[in-house]
C-alpha cells in the first residue's frame with residue numbers, strides 16, 4: 001500500500017487515481033496526525049509526502065512530519081513533493097532521510113517512474129545478501145564481461161551494479177581518473193531493460209556553458225548565428241536508453257541549473273523550437289572529484305547532487321586493489337596479441353609481480369598504456385621487468401634556463417606556444433588528461449576547450 005499525505009483534496013484524489021491506474025493500492029490522508037496513525041496501524045510500502053501543505057502549514061511542518069515518519073518506520077521510503085521554488089526544502093528533506101524528491105507540478109510518467117524505482121530499491125530482494133558473492137557467481141547473474149578483476153572491493157561494486165542496474169535509479173560513479181568508471185556505466189546499461197537502446201556518453205568537462213544547451217538539447221537551424229543546420233542533442237540521441245554524464249564535477253554552475261531542470265521535469269526544449277519534448281532516460285553520472293566537497297565549497301549545486309546520487313558507487317583506485325594488476329596486465333597483453341598480430345606475446349611472471357609493485361597513479365589507464373608502450377618497444381615475445389623499466393616512469397628533465405627553452409621573440413605567437421606546450425605535455429603524460437591539466441595548471445574543462453580549439457585529438 002502507498003500512502004499519500006496532502007491536505008489538498010484535489011491533489012489527494014488525482015494522485016490516488018493515478019497510482020490506482022498504475023496498479024498500486026493507495027490511500028490518502030490530509031495531515032500529520034492521520035499520516036502517523038496510518039503508518040502505526042500498518043506500515044505502507046512508500047509514503048508520498050507533500051512538503052508544502054496549504055498556506056496554513058509550512059515547509060517546517062513537512063520536515064517535522066518527515067522526521068516523525070522516519071523515527072516511526074525507518075524502513076519505509078518517503079518521496080517528497082515540493083514546489084520548484086522551494087527546492088531548498090527538498091534538499092533539507094533528503095538530508096533528513098527522504099528517499100527522493102519530485103517537484104510540482106509533477107509529470108505523471110516521471111512520478112510513476114520515480115515511485116517504481118524507489119520501491120525496487122527498497123524491495124527486500126534489493127538488500128545485500130549475506131556473504132559476499134564470488135566473481136563466478138556475479139558472472140552467472142550479470143553481464144560483466146569486459147570488467148577484469150576479482151578483488152573484494154571491485155566485487156562489492158559489481159554486486160551493487162547488478163542490484164541497481166534493473167531499476168531506473170540515477171547512479172553516481174565516483175573514482176579516480178582511469179579506474180574504469182565508463183565500463184561500470186556501460187555495465188549498468190547492459191544489465192538494465194534499456195540494453196537494446198542507446199548508451200550515450202557526454203563528456204561534460206569539454207562543454208562550455210555557452211554550448212551546453214545546443215549540445216545537450218540540440219538546436220534548429222537559425223536558432224542562433226552559428227546554427228547553420230539542425231542539430232540533434234545528446235538527450236534526444238539517448239532517449240529510451242541511458243545517458244552517461246562523465247566529468248559531472250567539471251560542469252559550470254550556469255549549466256548545472258539547466259541540467260537540474262531537465263532531470264527534474266524529464267522534458268526539454270530544442271533551441272529555436274518551443275515545443276517541449278519528453279524524455280525517457282536513465283541517468284548515470286561520473287566524477288573523479290569529491291562532489292560532496294564541491295557542494296560544501298559552493299561549486300556544485302546541492303539539489304543537483306541529490307538528483308544524481310540516488311545510488312553512489314565508489315570505484316577503488318588500482319593501488320587499493322593491487323591484487324588485480326597481474327590479471328589486468330595479462331588482459332591487455334591478450335588484446336595486444338590481436339591488435340598487433342603477435343599471438344605469442346606474453347607477460348613473464350616476474351613482470352606481473354613487478355607491475356603490481358608500481359604506484360600507477362593513473363590507475364588502469366596508466367597500466368594499459370604502460371603495457372602497450374612496452375609491447376611496442378620490445379622485439380621479443382615475453383615481456384620482462386627489464387622491458388618495462390625504461391618506459392615506466394618518464395624521468396622529468398631538469399628545468400632548463402628560460403632563455404634556452406623559449407623561442408626567440410618574434411618567431412612564435414603566444415597561441416602557437418600554448419598549442420606546442422599542450423602537445424608536448426600530452427606526449428609526456430601519455431595522453432592522461434588529468435595529469436596534463438594538473439601540469440599545465442588548468443582545469444580539465446579548460447584543457448578540453450583548448451584541445452578542441454587547436455583540434456588536438458585526445459585518443460580517449
Ligand SMILES: Nc1ncnc2c1ncn2[C@@H]1O[C@H](COP(=O)(O)OP(=O)(O)OP(=O)(O)O)[C@@H](O)[C@H]1O
Pocket residue numbers: 146147148149175176177178179180181182183184246287288328331364365368
Ligand atoms: N576492470 C577493468 N577491466 C578491464 N579494463 C579496464 C577495467 N577498468 C578500466 N579498464 C580500461 O582502462 C581504461 C580506462 O577506463 P575508463 O575510461 O573506464 O576510466 P574512467 O574512470 O572513466 O577514467 P576518466 O575519469 O579519466 O574518464 C579503459 O581503456 C578501460 O577499458
